[in-house]
Amino acid sequence: MENILDTYCATNIEDVTVWFKAASVADFPVDGGACVKYKNKQIAVFNFSRLGKWYACQNLCPHKMEMVLSRGMIGDDKGVPKVACPLHKKTFSLENGENLNGDLEAIATYPVKIDAGSVYIGFTE
Amino acid sequence: MQQVIVVGNGMVGYKFCEKFVAQAESKDFKITVFGEEPRPAYDRVHLSEFFENQDAKALEMAPAEWYAEHNVDLITGERVADINRSSKTITTAKDREFSYDYLVLATGSSPFVPPIKGVEKEGVFVYRTIEDLEDMLAYAAKINAEKPDGRAAILGGGLLGLEAGKAVLDMGLEPHVVEFASKLMPRQLDSRSSQVLQLKLESIGLNIHLSKATNQILGDGKITAMEFGEDDVLDVDMLIVSAGIRPRDELARACGLDVGVRGGVVVDNTMKTSDAHIYAIGEIALYNQMIYGLVAPGYDMADVAVQQIIGNTDKIMPADIDMSTKLKLIGVDVASFGEPFMPASKGHSIIFENKTQHLYKRINVSHDGKKLLGGILVGDAADYSMLHQVYLNGMAIPEDPAQLILPTSEGGALLGDVMDLPDEAQICSCESVTKGQICGVIESGEATDLGSVVSCTKAGTGCGGCKPMVADLTNATLKSLGIEVKDSVCEHFDYNRQDLYKIIEVKGYTTFNEVLDNHGNGGHGCELCKPLIASLMATIHADTANKEYAIQDSNDRFLANIQRNGTYSVVPRVPGGEITPDKLIALGQIAKKYDLYTKVTGGVRIDLFGATLNQLPLIWKELISHGFESGHAYGKSLRTVKTCVGSTWCRYGMDESVSFGIELENRYRGIRAPHKIKGGVSGCIRECAEARGKDFGLIAVEGGWNLYVGGNGGANPRHAELFAEQIDNATVIKYLDRYLMFYMRTAKPLQRTAAWQERLEGGLDYLKEVIINDKLGIADDLEKEMQTLVNKFECEWTQAVNDPEMMKRFNHFVNSEDEDDNLVFVPMRDQKMPEPWA
Ligand SMILES: Cc1cc2nc3c(=O)[nH]c(=O)nc-3n(C[C@H](O)[C@H](O)[C@H](O)COP(=O)(O)OP(=O)(O)OC[C@H]3O[C@@H](n4cnc5c(N)ncnc54)[C@H](O)[C@@H]3O)c2cc1C
Ligand code: SF4
Ligand code: SF4
Ligand code: FES
Numbered sequence: 001m002e003n004i005l006d007t008y009c010a011t012n013i014e015d016v017t018v019w020f021k022a023a024s025v026a027d028f029p030v031d032g033g034a035c036v037k038y039k040n041k042q043i044a045v046f047n048f049s050r051l052g053k054w055y056a057c058q059n060l061c062p063h064k065m066e067m068v069l070s071r072g073m074i075g076d077d078k079g080v081p082k083v084a085c086p087l088h089k090k091t092f093s094l095e096n097g098e099n100l101n102g103d104l105e106a107i108a109t110y111p112v113k114i115d116a117g118s119v120y121i122g123f124t125e
Numbered sequence: 126m127q128q129v130i131v132v133g134n135g136m137v138g139y140k141f142c143e144k145f146v147a148q149a150e151s152k153d154f155k156i157t158v159f160g161e162e163p164r165p166a167y168d169r170v171h172l173s174e175f176f177e178n179q180d181a182k183a184l185e186m187a188p189a190e191w192y193a194e195h196n197v198d199l200i201t202g203e204r205v206a207d208i209n210r211s212s213k214t215i216t217t218a219k220d221r222e223f224s225y226d227y228l229v230l231a232t233g234s235s236p237f238v239p240p241i242k243g244v245e246k247e248g249v250f251v252y253r254t255i256e257d258l259e260d261m262l263a264y265a266a267k268i269n270a271e272k273p274d275g276r277a278a279i280l281g282g283g284l285l286g287l288e289a290g291k292a293v294l295d296m297g298l299e300p301h302v303v304e305f306a307s308k309l310m311p312r313q314l315d316s317r318s319s320q321v322l323q324l325k326l327e328s329i330g331l332n333i334h335l336s337k338a339t340n341q342i343l344g345d346g347k348i349t350a351m352e353f354g355e356d357d358v359l360d361v362d363m364l365i366v367s368a369g370i371r372p373r374d375e376l377a378r379a380c381g382l383d384v385g386v387r388g389g390v391v392v393d394n395t396m397k398t399s400d401a402h403i404y405a406i407g408e409i410a411l412y413n414q415m416i417y418g419l420v421a422p423g424y425d426m427a428d429v430a431v432q433q434i435i436g437n438t439d440k441i442m443p444a445d446i447d448m449s450t451k452l453k454l455i456g457v458d459v460a461s462f463g464e465p466f467m468p469a470s471k472g473h474s475i476i477f478e479n480k481t482q483h484l485y486k487r488i489n490v491s492h493d494g495k496k497l498l499g500g501i502l503v504g505d506a507a508d509y510s511m512l513h514q515v516y517l518n519g520m521a522i523p524e525d526p527a528q529l530i531l532p533t534s535e536g537g538a539l540l541g542d543v544m545d546l547p548d549e550a551q552i553c554s555c556e557s558v559t560k561g562q563i564c565g566v567i568e569s570g571e572a573t574d575l576g577s578v579v580s581c582t583k584a585g586t587g588c589g590g591c592k593p594m595v596a597d598l599t600n601a602t603l604k605s606l607g608i609e610v611k612d613s614v615c616e617h618f619d620y621n622r623q624d625l626y627k628i629i630e631v632k633g634y635t636t637f638n639e640v641l642d643n644h645g646n647g648g649h650g651c652e653l654c655k656p657l658i659a660s661l662m663a664t665i666h667a668d669t670a671n672k673e674y675a676i677q678d679s680n681d682r683f684l685a686n687i688q689r690n691g692t693y694s695v696v697p698r699v700p701g702g703e704i705t706p707d708k709l710i711a712l713g714q715i716a717k718k719y720d721l722y723t724k725v726t727g728g729v730r731i732d733l734f735g736a737t738l739n740q741l742p743l744i745w746k747e748l749i750s751h752g753f754e755s756g757h758a759y760g761k762s763l764r765t766v767k768t769c770v771g772s773t774w775c776r777y778g779m780d781e782s783v784s785f786g787i788e789l790e791n792r793y794r795g796i797r798a799p800h801k802i803k804g805g806v807s808g809c810i811r812e813c814a815e816a817r818g819k820d821f822g823l824i825a826v827e828g829g830w831n832l833y834v835g836g837n838g839g840a841n842p843r844h845a846e847l848f849a850e851q852i853d854n855a856t857v858i859k860y861l862d863r864y865l866m867f868y869m870r871t872a873k874p875l876q877r878t879a880a881w882q883e884r885l886e887g888g889l890d891y892l893k894e895v896i897i898n899d900k901l902g903i904a905d906d907l908e909k910e911m912q913t914l915v916n917k918f919e920c921e922w923t924q925a926v927n928d929p930e931m932m933k934r935f936n937h938f939v940n941s942e943d944e945d946d947n948l949v950f951v952p953m954r955d956q957k958m959p960e961p962w963a
């Protein structure tokens with residue numbers, strides 16, 4: 001089961017080789033998230049409209065390995081944008097994936113760009 | 126550089142390292158710790174929490190990096206096999222050799238397994254390590270998969286055995302506690318308190334067998350039964366042995382250190398063994414001819430050993446060691462302190478007993494009536510911390526000592542204020558933190574709230590028993606400094622729930638962002654304030670959870686209860702529990718069509734589990750077409766009004782409990798409150814609907830209904846209190862409208878009615894003044910507000926399935942119709958369940 005984690009690696013914008021067109025901006029809730037399927041990956045994408053920013057991370061919560069993070073609530077922890085897992089409210093930084101209220105492994109984050117009303121997620125493969 | 130080797134990385138071995146590196150002198154020493162277990166030291170005292178979340182990391186005393194950062198070499202998974210005292214070296218099981226200047230034995234103890242015939246059979250476990258628990262969980266899951274009514278016995282009815290009993294209950298097996306002595310917790314309780322405890326434990330589902338000597342364990346390869354006498358056999362599928370501990374003194378014996386007759390390494394008050402270079406601390410150490418099976422004395426021993434090694438030889442172990450204990454079982458209060466049993470020659474005992482309420486309190490007082498010597502509390506240990514302090518500090522007690530344990534209504538006195546304790550009073554015995562230290566860090570400005578007090582002083586991080594007192598002290602000290610004790614909802618607002626209620630009501634805000642932008646601290650909200658404000662909007666504007674769904678809590682967001690694999694459960698409303706055969710058939714057919722695990726809930730409704738996000742609206746469309754509506758099982762809102770059949774069918778019924786229950790459930794359905802609300806209506810005092818276990822309960826009596834308020838089940842069960850007698854249906858509704866609305870206006874977030882009502886200044890009498898006599902002049906408003914909510918009710922699911930925009934929410938992916946491919950179900954008793962968590 002653990003090896004499913006290996007599917008997700010934090011990706012820096014410099015390393016992006018594929019910009020995947022996921023859906024249109026209007027498909028995502030304001031200040032909320034939804035899940036995008038890319039190949040065998042599930043990616044949680046958040047429209048943090050209070051900050052005017054978009055974030056993407058693995059949908060898999062490393063606590064119990066469930067595909068749920070996109071259904072979590074977003075907010076900030078002393079200014080760090082975060083998502084709270086809907087199952088046990090573990091929180092993760094949307095900037096670098098760090099677990100803010102525990103010592104779980106960091107989650108993988110991905111770059112997002114918006115172009116002509118569409119949401120793109122950056123991958124290395 | 127001197128070498129210190131610690132053998133054993135358990136709670137005490139770890140504490141030794143922690144205390145050692147905190148000393149300036151520690152830079153002249155190098156510490157190496159060996160642990161036989163595969164992981165760094167963890168909190169064994171809270172081992173049972175592993176059953177809840179199977180999160181081993183959460184129990185760690187410190188992560189592996191901590192040791193590296195503090196220049197401690199931690200070697201886990203390697204047992205020390207031999208000590209050579211003449212060369213001052215040790216050899217490990219991997220045949221590696223290390224030399225020491227000081228050796229510290231912290232090898233703890235292992236469970237004692239009595240030599241009963243058959244005890245080696247499969248299915249017999251001990252309760253000491255994380256691995257033990259993992260093995261038990263796996264075995265229990267196997268039993269549960271094979272049969273619905275598996276049973277497990279616990280051998281030993283002591284502190285640990287009872288904790289194991291609760292764990293068995295949580296694993297879904299029927300627990301049987303088997304004790305050799307004629308009472309439970311023989312070391313802490315007298316016979317009468319044991320009887321009261323037995324009643325209480327039986328009421329939560331533990332079966333108790335006393336005075337039973339186990340002759341042998343039966344079964345072919347694996348356990349199937351325990352035999353006590355010839356015809357006295359108990360069928361069980363699993364056994365947990367909890368019959369005491371044996372110090373792990375094998376290393377010490379082999380190298381010729383002095384050991385006790387019944388085991389344990391003999392130490393003096395400096396923690397030195399018979400070899401001056403070797404110390405022993407924790408459950409291995411035999412001090413005063415005693416093994417103290419508690420963590421607090423172990424921590425003190427660690428402290429003494431540290432001080433002795435760095436040369437502070439004045440530090441010694443006190444001769445008297447406090448053995449007071451409080452059982453951590455959820456829902457059962459048991460505590461004993463000082464001398465629980467006392468010979469009449471030393472003083473006299475005062476006993477208060479109420480078997481129907483499972484209450485027993487005993488205090489032992491000196492002959493002159495001036496000093497508290499010890500006591501036992503069963504059923505209500507709320508006063509434990511204070512009594513324990515009075516005992517420890519030899520504080521003055523009332524002239525009539527009975528006041529210490531009598532209920533206040535019968536002449537009992539309220540115990541003194543925490544601030545009256547002397548500064549030296551030890552509040553946290555695990556970490557040896559005094560009242561002076563706690564108040565000190567606040568007064569010096571080092572700590573500003575409970576969280577920082579805990580991190581500065583470490584108080585409350587051991588067994589956790591002192592936490593309530595630490596919190597009281599923190600609040601009282603802050604108050605005495607004129608610092609306002611804030612109960613703000615989270616870092617994003619400086620207001621509490623009641624303030625925000627007023628702000629939203631007065632300013633007429635309708636969105637989260639308006640509230641945050643105008644009254645927040647400049648942040649962006651979080652999982653605490655968002656659902657709270659969602660709930661307030663629902664109470665103030667009768668909004669449903671569809672309105673601003675991104676601020677709703679996990680369940681409300683998708684109008685269903687999220688289950689542990691991310692699928693959902695579906696609970697349609699069945700008011701009062703009354704359902705036609707046709708509707709029941711419809712439920713069955715829908716459950717079958719979508720392959721949903723089906724179970725009757727505790728609130729007598731039918732719960733369908735395992736629906737994926739994509740299936741939710743499809744299922745609800747069908748339910749709605751058969752006349753069902755949302756049951757709000759996912760919301761902090763009215764769940765059910767449970768009813769008995771009452772005078773419609775029952776030969777004892779005094780009134781139509783079902784009709785009234787349905788009316789009430791339909792009246793309050795959908796309202797959002799600080800926490801969930803449940804109701805109950807019984808047709809007579811036989812109380813078949815368990816109405817007194819609910820937030821509001823009605824019992825039909827001669828001349829009307831008796832109304833009870835503020836009860837609940839859950840982790841801290843409470844009976845509802847009698848609020849009004851012999852009132853008619855219209856008065857019930859009037860009072861309930863006011864009561865519920867008042868609760869919704871003033872309670873804290875996630876506070877149930879019981880806790881709210883208990884903390885209202887003036888208590889139940891005040892509440893009656895407000896609700897019945899309208900002391901605040903708000904009764905009209907409360908009723909009007911409630912009537913608005915009732916009038917504006919709309920079924921959220923009907924709303925959702927009729928709106929294509931809202932329906933978009935119920936897709937696992939935004940860019941695909943596929944379902945979550947990570948879901949795995951396994952069969953279980955003709956239905957299915959999610960694969961167990963790894
Ligand atoms: C379920 C449970 C609940 C409890 N509840 C409470 C409570 O509420 N309050 C309370 O005060 N106490 C409680 N206790 C008791 C408390 O946990 C112990 O008193 C405490 O853990 C003792 O610490 P220790 O370090 O001496 O021993 P341990 O924690 O047992 O640590 C000893 C360690 O040394 C290792 N070891 C042994 N021999 C070797 C060797 N030769 N080489 C290398 N490593 C070795 C062992 O594997 C072990 O990891 C509870 C215990 C259990 C099991
Ligand atoms: S509570 Fe009374 S009326 Fe209701 S079922 Fe029981 S006995 Fe009958
Ligand atoms: S349903 Fe309730 S009692 Fe049962 S495991 Fe979940 S939270 Fe605990
Ligand atoms: S599964 Fe995410 S917090 Fe537990």
